[in-house]
Amino acid sequence: MYTVLIIDDSASMRRIIKDMINSIEEFEVIADAVDAYDAREKIKEYEPDLVTIDINMPKMNGVTFLRNLMRLHPMPAVVISGESVRGNDIFDDGAVGFINKPDRGESMISFASRIKDNLLNLTFLLKRYTLKKPKPIKKVVSSKAKDLDRKVHPDEVIKSMPARLGGKRVIAIGSSTGGVESLLKVFKDLTANLPPILITQHIPYGFSKSFADRLNSNSEVIVHEAKDGMVLENGHAYLAPGNMHLTIEKGTAGVYKTKLLDTIKVSHHRPSVDVLFRSVNNVVGSSAMAVMMTGMGDDGSIAMKELHDNGAYTIAQNQESCVVFGMPAKAIQKGAVKDIVHLDDIAKYIIDFSKGRVK
Structure with missing residues (x-):
């Protein structure tokens, strides 16, 4: 079952589209x-799993919203609009489908048929872009359902180990809302031959591979979507897949390897920054650098404090350059951050760390 959010300023059109989509067995x-x-x-x-967007809306038109959505929180989107002239343009803006609203001569049966055909044609994409999820928790829920949605502490996925000193340098980055464009900016300014970089960006399943490719084409660093068991190499970066926690472990001959965890969400996220940062602290300890970038919520603040207290070098993006000053603010409030840095300067701090200029 694929879940849908309808965005339209017309109450009657929302009701019509809702009834039509709910009549399709695979969608709700x-x-x-x-x-x-x-x-x-x-x-x-x-x-x-999917949003439908009207173009003519108050406060912000659908095209602007679509562009912002693809920039800040990329996910499958279908435009349902009467502006057929925009039909081709919206694919360039990131939409995966376009459906004309009915004109005066079209029956509702015909319109419903077009919606069904379009959505069913997208199921092969949705299988790549989304995980099958349980039915969403409604506003009125049982105590059992509330318990399933509780905030999970990183202890329930990965245990904190005793403080670790020394080891090969590793850089870990956490980001969420606004992180896509911010990471592109940072990676554009990075040089080759840096220590291995691990990235957890909150991103839907299916978008992480294309985002890793964008980072790779935008940087001297070689960027991969992380797979289980990859050996960490200098000059390479590893992005957490959109449905798995990214961690590292120590292999034979002292090498570090990626380890993916298909477990419960931590801080309401999978991948979770807390899980990545704690793993890096357990394995690399004081030789690590942790970077907290723009994002909503507090994911990463618990494990970043552990890194900071273990002697790792920790920095957070400043409020001025953040799209959302949530995750960095929480880390700063916990006393987990040594330096607060503008987005434009994060790459320089990473390069300086790799050369032993900061600690």
């Missing part, structure tokens, strides 16, 4: 939104 509408700002909150709350 879990929420609707009246404008882009309402949609932003609903996406955070329900994490739908």
Whole structure:
């Protein structure tokens, strides 16, 4: 079952589209939104597999919202609009489908048939872009359902080990909302031959490979979507897949290797920054550098404090350059950060760390 959020300022059109989508066996509408700002909150709350977007909306038009969505929180989106002239353009903006709203001469049966055909044609993409998820938790839920949605501490996935000193240098980066464009900026300014870089960016399943490719083409660093058992090499970076926790372990001959965990969400996320940072602290300890970048929530703050207390070098993106000053702010509040850095300077700090200029 694929879950859908409908975004349209017309109550009657939302109702019509909802009934039509709910009649398709493979799809379920879990929420609707009246404008882009309402949609932003609903996406955070329900994490739908697919959104439908109208172009003519108050406060922010659908094209602008689509572009922002692809930049900040990429996910499958279908435009349902009466502006057929925009039909080709929206694919360049990141949409995976376009459906014309019915004109005066078209029956609702015909419109429903077009919606069904379009959505069913997208199921092969949705299988790549999304995980099958349980039905979303509604606003009125049982105590058992609430317990399933509780915030999980990193202890329940990866245990904290005693402080570790020394070892090969490793850089770990955590980011969320706004991180896609911010990471592209940082990686554009990085040089080759840096210590291995591990990245956890909150990103939907299916988008992490294409994002790793974008980073790779944008940098002298060779960027991979992480796979289980990859040996960490200097000059390479490893991005967590959109549905797995990224950790590292020590292999034979002192090499570090990636280890992917298909376990529960931590801090409501999989991949989780807390899981990555704690793993790096357990294996690399004081020889690590941790970078907390733009993002909503507090994921990563627990393990970043452990890294900081273990002697690792920790920095956080400053409020001025963050899209959302959530994750960096929480880390700063916990006393987990040594230096607070503008986005434009993060690459320089990483390079300086790799050369032993900061600690």
